[in-house]
Amino acid sequence: MKAAVFYGPPWPERPMKIEDVPIPNIGPRDVLVKVAACGLCRTDLEYLEGKVRPLKPPPLILGHEISGVVEDVGEFVKEVKKGDRVVICYTIPCEQCFACKSGRQNLCLNGDVLGSSRDGGFAEYVSVPAKVAFKIPQEIPLQEAAVIADAVATAYNAVVNEAQVKPGDKVVIFGASGGLGLSAVQISNALGAMVIGVARSKEKLKKAQELGATYIISTIEVTDIEKEIKDITGSGADVAIDATGSPEVFPIACRSVRPGGKVVVVGFGPTRLELPGLRFVWYGLNIIGSPRYRPQDLPRVIEMTRRGYVKIRELVSHKFKLEELNEGYRMLAEGRVLRAIAIP
Numbered sequence: 185m186k187a188a189v190f191y192g193p194p195w196p197e198r199p200m201k202i203e204d205v206p207i208p209n210i211g212p213r214d215v216l217v218k219v220a221a222c223g224l225c226r227t228d229l230e231y232l233e234g235k236v237r238p239l240k241p242p243p244l245i246l247g248h249e250i251s252g253v254v255e256d257v258g259e260f261v262k263e264v265k266k267g268d269r270v271v272i273c274y275t276i277p278c279e280q281c282f283a284c285k286s287g288r289q290n291l292c293l294n295g296d297v298l299g300s301s302r303d304g305g306f307a308e309y310v311s312v313p314a315k316v317a318f319k320i321p322q323e324i325p326l327q328e329a330a331v332i333a334d335a336v337a338t339a340y341n342a343v344v345n346e347a348q349v350k351p352g353d354k355v356v357i358f359g360a361s362g363g364l365g366l367s368a369v370q371i372s373n374a375l376g377a378m379v380i381g382v383a384r385s386k387e388k389l390k391k392a393q394e395l396g397a398t399y400i401i402s403t404i405e406v407t408d409i410e411k412e413i414k415d416i417t418g419s420g421a422d423v424a425i426d427a428t429g430s431p432e433v434f435p436i437a438c439r440s441v442r443p444g445g446k447v448v449v450v451g452f453g454p455t456r457l458e459l460p461g462l463r464f465v466w467y468g469l470n471i472i473g474s475p476r477y478r479p480q481d482l483p484r485v486i487e488m489t490r491r492g493y494v495k496i497r498e499l500v501s502h503k504f505k506l507e508e509l510n511e512g513y514r515m516l517a518e519g520r521v522l523r524a525i526a527i528p
Contacts (some may be wrong), residue, residue: 186528187307188509192242193234199510200232200246200306208303208311212258215314217270221330221525222305223249223363224504224512226453231300232513235454239301247526248274248298250305251329254317261314269326271333271486272305273316273479274298289478290341305330306509308528318482321490327503328496329489330525331363334476336494337485339367339427341477342450343375347423351376354417356440359427359451360397361388363499363523368425368450370395374493377423380416382409391522395498410439420445429453435460443467450474499523 185207188200210216228246230236238244250272254264264270276296277289284292298304298312320329343349355372359365360381372379373396381392386402393400399416406412414420420442426433429451437447438460447469449457463469477485488494501522504512508526515521 185308186506187245188506188526190232190242190244190246193232195232196510196514202507205307207309210256210258210311212260213313213315214258214311215254215261215264215317216256217250217252217272217310217312217317218255219250219252219305219308219310219528221251221327221503221527222247223330223334224509224516224521224524224526225249225334226516228299229513229517230454238299239297244299245303245305245307246299247305247307248300249330249334249525250274250298250310251320251326251333252310253326255309257314263314264317264319269320269322270317271320271329271482272298272310272312273318273337273477273482274304274333275476275479276313276316277479287478289480290476306506306526316479318486320486324486324489325497327525327527328500331496331499331523332482332485332489335363335499335523336367336489336496337477337482338450339364340371340481340485340488342425342448342474343368343371345477345481346472346474347425347446347448349375349377349423353377353422354380355423355425356380356382356413356421356437357397357425357427358382358433358437360392360400361385361522362427364451365427366392366395366499366522367494368427369397370494371488372396374488380413380421391498395495409436413440417442419443422446423448425450427451429455431455431457434458438463438469438471441469444470446470446472448472448474500525503527
């Protein structure tokens, strides 16, 4: 099969190479999925540039945001059958550790992560345990469904599981012009929250407004973001979601919430975040790290998408062939794509 193989940083000096590699084998509880699309994610860009290391040393097939069609199943598989359209949860929990047994499979350190500890979806086929392949209905477009597997589901974990957003909450989302932030906008809006979208470009923020943000704030046009948010909310937002992972944004997020408010950090990078200690203690802030989602969250996200609460077609701005993958990541690094997918 054809695959894009990552041999290690630095990228783009060492680009991913398109090669013929064996179709992966499947075990008795596994499925072989013919990849329809795999999303381009900034986490992979961190791997490519050497800022973050994947769990398995290269060579490695990256890509963890995968949709496709089941091609073959192991003898003990009951969850799906050949021909089923699926989205794959990229976290493969061990089910034995404390985190898994307490229902926090997204914190499992013993399992696998597609595109990091084992080969991912920038290939024609991928092999995964059947327990992480979830059927999607016909009304959800198969290629665009790839973004459900990370951009949408990770935002769901941040908004629903970590922030516990409820109707009437005032939610400010930093990085509301990217795939993760726009997903958080849609999910928060679906839960009945009043949403404020914050990002650099006012032009890009128009998409956030279309998808449910009541207010938008461009950091290029507005210098005092905290004051602007307080003018809108009164005492500050109930919840701030940082979908950037930027060391410049995090302190602003902390200053944008009311006393006792929540700051949920879902975007991440290799840089350190500095905690404003006085405000953290004096205002009783709840600062929460939001990791990847749990496998059991994915059916709920798929249903939200089916019902139209999340518009995935609005998130996908570019489609690339595997042979164009390096160019796709160059455009992602330059901020020229919203969310992109690769088509084998």
